[in-house]
Amino acid sequence: MTFSPFKGPFTEEIDAWLKTMLTVSDTLEEWVKVQSNWTYLQPVFDSADIQKQLQAECKRFKGVDIKWRTVMQSVTADPAILENCSVEGRKENF
Secondary structure (H helix, E strand, O other), X not given: OOOOOOOHHHHHHHHHHHHHHHHHHHHHHHHHHHHHHHHHHHHHHOOHHHHHHOHHHXXXXXXXXXXXXXXXXXXXXXXXXXXXXXXXXXXXXX
């Protein structure tokens, strides 16, 4: 629609939707990266042996784990994608 010669009266609305869609796309891209890494690392850092050997790394992962679970609870409660991807700082937190 941004390339349509008839977009004149709708330019502001089209630009707003374009910005929203780019935000959603960028946020989802980061979201998938974090989810992939979290899924891989979560069982590793749940191991008691690893927790003893890598205490600093476990502490860092615990912080990420808390943030991840908080976001997932929020999304489960309200699964609207536009609102969830538009939360201030969500992309940066991922």
